[in-house]
Amino acid sequence: MSGAGLRWLSDDRAGLVTMHGKEAVIGPVLGEGAGISLFRVAGVDTDAFGTFTREVERPGSALDAARAKVRAGFAASPETRIMVASEGSFGPHPAIPLLPLGDELVLLVDRETGFELTGRHVGPETNFAHRLALDVETALDFARQCGFPGHGIFVLGVRGEAPAPDLFCDKTLEDEKALASAAARAIALTGAAFLETDMRAHRNPTRQDAIRRAAQDLVRRLGSPCPDCTRPGFDRRRRIPGLPCSDCGTPTDMTRAWILGCEGCGLEDTRPVPGEPWADPGACPSCNP
Ligand SMILES: [Zn+2]
Ligand SMILES: [Zn+2]
Known part of the structure; x- marks a missing residue:
């Protein structure tokens, strides 16, 4: 890292709060780009901050959610001075409703100095999608379009055309046979199957690329000091x-x-x-x- 960036960090080690293998994506970027060695902080249930299957709604903004993960990381690892967390948001493009947009945020917080910096990547390269399927063939077609089985797919039950994970939910599907059987069970139980892309990083290589880019943006901002006070992120x-x-x-x-x-x-x-x-x-x- 540049000398200016290092002066603003109280350590060159940082914890990462993740249950979904993000250390393999963010770690090398922060290591090579900024000289920060990243380790995973164990014992934090990040699904408590909102999951992509709607069992837990996310409170507030993506930055609020990332800050909550960082706070939980510091609580779980009191000796750690710098904490990193990442948060993704997915939805329709504000100008082009049929185009899905991914928005990835990586947050770094230094507990000693209060210094906080974010990296971000916003782009249409996401497989974020969902579909209601009344038969197994439609479910399989949708899954293939979304990159399954290389990318994960969730199968949920349905109540009035809306996803109902309380009625049926399978997040563990590894191949087409398992997916077909889960879709058949959801249809038998609830009349239809609601399929949606698994946005958890370890089951979504497209999302891993977007998180990597957000981490690269964080490194770029760490290396952009203010001409007056030298704080990174100018x-x-x-x-x-x-x-x-x-x-x-x-x-x-x-x-x-x-x-x-x-x-x-x-x-x-x-x-x-x-x-x-x-x-x-x-x-x-x-x-x-
Ligand atoms: Zn002109
Ligand atoms: Zn300044």
């Missing part, structure tokens, strides 16, 4: 539109500059976007109204 806060049209010079909605900010001292700095200082006329309200 980063983009908001964009300034108005990149001029290359034909007529009219300001467009394209990004002209970014405002970078420090969470420590509040310093802000404006940086023009690198590269071409002109917008394509296709984005111009005068040339292409």
